[in-house]
Amino acid sequence: MNLPGLVSFWDFQEEAGQARIAKGPVACRLEEMAGPVARTEDGLFGRYAASLQYGQWLRAPRSACPELNFCGKRAAFSILAWLKREDRFYPQCQAVAGMWNETEKKRQYCLFLDLRIWDSADQIGGHVSSGGGATPGYPWCMTTAIGATPVTKGEWHCAAFTYDGTYAKVYLDGTLDRREGYNPYLYDEGLHDGGMDGADFTVGAVHRSGEIGNFYAGLIGGLAIFNRTLTEMEIENISNC
Template sequence: MKQADTQAAGANRMASRATLIASVASLLVASVSLAAEPTGDPSVVKEMPGLVAFWTFSEPAGEERRSYVGPEEFPLVEVGGKIDRVEGGPYSGYSASLDGKHHLKIPYVATGRLNISGPDAEVTMFAVARIVDLRRSRTIAGMWCEGMGAHDDSGTRQYGLLMNMPAYGGGNKLVPHISSEGGVTRRADGSPFPWCCDYAVTKHDVPTEEWCTLAFSYDSKYVRAYINGKLDKRELDPAKDRRTDPYFTEQGPAFHGDPGPDGGPGAKDRGMNPYYHGRGIFAYDPAKHANTKIMGGSDFMVGARFAIGHTREQTVGLFGGLAVFDRALSNDEIQQLHDSARVDLLNQR
């Protein structure tokens, strides 16, 4: 009897231990699953026509961040050291944590279909991010090499989703840039500005300390800037926006014989958002530009850009999703991308 009781007690202890181990394992699995649970639906981005690359930042620190759409993976390489992966993100459950000292890039020679250029080129960029400090954080991503500084024409700018550029009315705003020259902007008579000044400017500031979506499109004529899925329209105020030059006030779509952004008659001025550009995207040619743009074509960079002779103004914040398309998405399509991220749920965590 005693032997039977002892065996029963031992069996009970083993069963309890097994139950405890199973419970702990279950809790660990649940915790891991919950931590990496995405809020959004990546299929909406992947199925959007024209997609070139889509990064969800699921990889841990020390690894290349890869796009898993199409034949090209477009690996983003860490620059300056390892970039932490943190829990919480729209499409993979994770995001890349940029600290203002590191960034990601693809060398120019490996940019492939990201090297969007030409007189009729179109592009859209969509990002899900949590920006922390706009004084330091100026760049989301793009192919945007500015060269050596003011009045320098050696840059190989193409397209870039930038923030907080106050020179021409863009302080704390979303300011997507397009360049047809690579270097400084030139008026119709060929005279140069000190900088590239072709960019749209939103009405509202870029949200900080919260998850949001930021996007822009370019249809070879107009640059449009979006915050949280909405085209954040803004009219030109020449004096307030420091855009009194005739390039802004007189050389708009009407001057070039182009229609307005909604298909109606073109305005005299270029506007602010949408912003009329109308000259396509710069295409770097190693032979043609061998003596004038000696730094070569622009890398694709995330969280930083090359300006005034070095990489600068590296972004502080979290990046949970980044997509590039080789066409101009419509307002409705960009709203669909925004909705797919469910930033409202991210901001509840």
């Protein structure tokens, strides 16, 4: 909470049926979009954590959270999410948090799990896009930092994703999860500016193929967004708190 650059931090202590309201400088509200999201007594930043079932997700309208609209050549941010994945198989990659609308070609940034591109499975992925659409020559976006280590299920992990306008990086439990050619991932093109009707900020899913999908399933105990790139030492210290 005391680190410079914090925008919003959600600890997910609210009861099912209530908006999740961030602590910090920007009290951004995450609304339930597919029924009440239960809480369970397995929290990290309090007694509870939110339990997202497959098909559930949270949303903050773009107009309500301009501070999360990272875009342009000098865009910089950090996302940290504390997750306990369900021990189940799902046929799609899993979106954790970001502004990412594939349907309308308004991708900006998003923290993912299990992207299944570039010979990956179950690792953390940090998607970035300067154009908003698919990568030329591919049916989907391929510009992403991808770690080397599978994120195990049924255990708490801290997943982090940073971008500084030049490199996208992903971290697992406070450590840069290095993978040659993909993490750090060179991407100096900046982030897409979706304008007034760009992507909303979503947690647990994104808009894709004309509908909401790429659902995350499991617990989320905390989510922090910073408007700058945290250092490796800062991420390590936060993860070890």
